[in-house]
Amino acid sequence: MTRKVRKAVFPAAGLGTRFLPATKSMPKEMLPLVDKPLIQYGVEEAKHSGVQNIIIVTGRGKTAIEDHFDVSFELEHLLESRHKKDLLAIVRSVSDLIDVSYARQKEALGLGHAVLRAQALVGDEPFSVILSDDIIDSDTPCLRQLLDVYEFYSAPVLALMEVPKESISAYGVVDAEPVAHNGGRDRLYRIRNLVEKPKAADAPSNLAIIGRYVLTPDIFTSLETIPPGSGGEIQLTDGLKHLLRSRPIYGYKFEGKRYDAGDKQGFLQATVEFALKRHDLGANFLQYLKSLKL
Secondary structure, three states: OOOOOOEEEEEOOOOOHHHOOHHHOOOHHHOEEOOEEHHHHHHHHHHHOOOOEEEEEEOOOOHHHHHHHOOOHHHHHHHHHOOOHHHHHHHHHHHOOOEEEEEEOOOOOOHHHHHHHOHHHHOOOOEEEEOOOEEEEOOOOHHHHHHHHHHHHOOOEEEEEEOOHHHHHHOEEEEEEEOOEOOEOOOEEEEEEEEEOOOHHHOOOOEEEEEEEEEOOOHHHHHHHOOOOHHHOOOHHHHHHHHOOOOOOEEEEOOOEEEEOOOHHHHHHHHHHHHHHOOOOHHHHHHHHHHOOO
């Protein structure tokens, strides 16, 4: 019987250098996309996928993340005394959203190292990993799509996306064969190999790994076994490549649109498109955009 995935790990110890100077004192995960921090979109995705326990791997200067998901007694008291019930409900909904635990990554030594830091809290059970830089807009949450595959095959599942050749060197890339699933052969793949950030000429495919994973606990053994790469970093892709020797791993080309909110242009595109979808902002914001003389 396949064990249920109850936990989601959020690596959040990176320095966010692409958004300096804003991230000099603010975690990049707390950058607001319209009116919610990036990490909250991922936490809500986990909750809507049926995952109730969140593990956030933090580092130095990340206390704003902990404060965000904690109860804010002073703010709640102020809003209550001023009878601002709508705002009070918004504030309370964040702290009531989900159960959160924290692990510490003292040095940012790669995504694999961040996942490894969550081992004590994950324990001996399957879990998911969500990178809050990747904002995914979809009817069915991206993580839920992966969980459906995991529950069918009882094997790790990675989110995949087709990427243009000129951009492929920024991603982990898979060599994979399509697998018939739900009447089609265009979304599910059995992975044969994984390559971290290959040159365009050396990429085994145009299928890149995106920041959603469903993993089994044996990934920890693989991450402990592999040697560190350049800069002393432990890469999750290398750990998965090691794990592939002992068990099948699948990739799923998710349905939805992904925004790279860790990149300035991707962040701006997400901000515009999410604002346009808001019932309280969309119409007026669209009129404003139309008025610009571009």
